[in-house]
Amino acid sequence: MATVEQTFHHHRHGYYCMLDLQPITHKGKKVLQEREPKLIENTKQSIFFHGRSTSETLRKCMKDLFQLKKPDALPLKGKHDILPMEDSSPIETSAKKFDSSLFFFGSHTKKRPNNIVIGRLYDHQILDLVEFGVENFKSLEDYPGDKIPIGTKPCLLFAGPQFELDPTLKRTKNLLVDAFQRETVSSIRLQGLEHVIMFTTHENKIFMRSYRVLLKKSGTRTPRVELVEIGPSMDLTLRRTKLASDDLFKIACKKPKELKAKKVKNISKDVFGSKLGRVHIKQQDIKRLQTRKMKGLKKTRQEKLRHKKQPRKS
Incomplete structure (x- = not known):
């Protein structure tokens, strides 16, 4: 999915410009060229921001999710008077401004405590929104031992038949893959599998667990694998969803003709x-x-x- 371009940039860099105007410096021109659509897009960026009110649990949760996404994440300071499910235009504006196609929004109200909305955009517009309620949260700080280095590509595991049978959970699975994966790779080295994020579904909940992979000696060529839980750990209750239609989702997933493998006759x-x-x-x-x-x-x-x-x- 293509990321978005946009509006204006920081004054201190000397390239304050709008999309409709020509860049006034060489650096501004490079920034706009970087934001133009490409055959192979850059790693998707995420923005993190809070609503009008938050709780201590939600702040820790958002902080840990930000740690999992670094360095492809940007935290926005302050409180934002936004209701993503009712009006998503402020999110679209912020995503354009910071060239992001994913966002994590946290809010806490009496009606919906410890609420997290995860969403993605396509062509400057909201594509999918999924709202979760966070329960039984355990932070990274609650688990002793070493953590995963920043920028490590995680191995994503999904357990539960509902991820394939339920259309809503199937799209939610696709959104979670989009949110937590990093760059696409063609091959994986065994020693590079250091981090595992597992999502297990049961009824209306998704259980998220994070593990560190340890390779131990086994006396054979294949090492013995151990998983050590490192956090964050949380139970996500599916609350509300706002998903794109099948036609729009198909358009968003369409690959350019140049990237499609040409069919060779009789091979x-x-x-x-x-x-x-x-x-x-x-x-x-x-x-x-x-x-x-x-x-x-x-x-x-x-x-x-x-x-x-x-x-x-x-």
């Missing part, structure tokens, strides 16, 4: 990735094929004459 791949080819040859007369000349297989004079009298096939 295909099997389930294991092996390349298979098909070669077409004309129908051949086996009797006229040149074989090894052996005395015992030599035709007699009568056979040669009989063969010459036979009409040839066209």
Whole structure:
């Protein structure tokens, strides 16, 4: 999904400019070029901000989620009078300003305590919004031991048949993958699997757990794997959703033609990735094929004459 461009930038850099105007400095021109659509987009950026009122639990939760997203995240200071489910235009404005396509919004009210809204944008507009209630929260600080280095790409695990059977949870799973994954990679090194984030669904809740991967000696070539919980840990109750239509979601997921692999005639791949080819040859007369000349297989004079009298096939 393409990220968004926009409006204005910081005065101190000397390139205050709007999208409708031409950049007045070389640095401003580079910034606008960086925000232009690309065949292969940059890593998606996220913004974190709070509503009118928050709780201590929610502040810690947002802080830990920000730690998981660094360095591809930006916290916005202050309190914001925003209701994402009712009016999402302020979020769209902030996302354009900071070139972000994902956001995390936290608020706390009597009706919806410890509330987190996770959303994403497409073409400057809100695509999906999912509202969660945070319960049984445990912070990173509540778990002793070493933590994961900043910027580590996590392994995302989803457990529960409802992620595939329920259309809402299926789209929510897609949103969580979009929110917590980093850059796309073609191969993974075993030692690079240091962090696992697991989401388990049951009824109307999603249980989020975070683990550190330890590779121990096993006496064989394959190491013994241990998972140590490091936090954050929380139970997410699905409250409200505002999902894009299937047609809009299909457009948002559409890949450019330049990135699609060109189909080569008569060449295909099997389930294991092996390349298979098909070669077409004309129908051949086996009797006229040149074989090894052996005395015992030599035709007699009568056979040669009989063969010459036979009409040839066209």
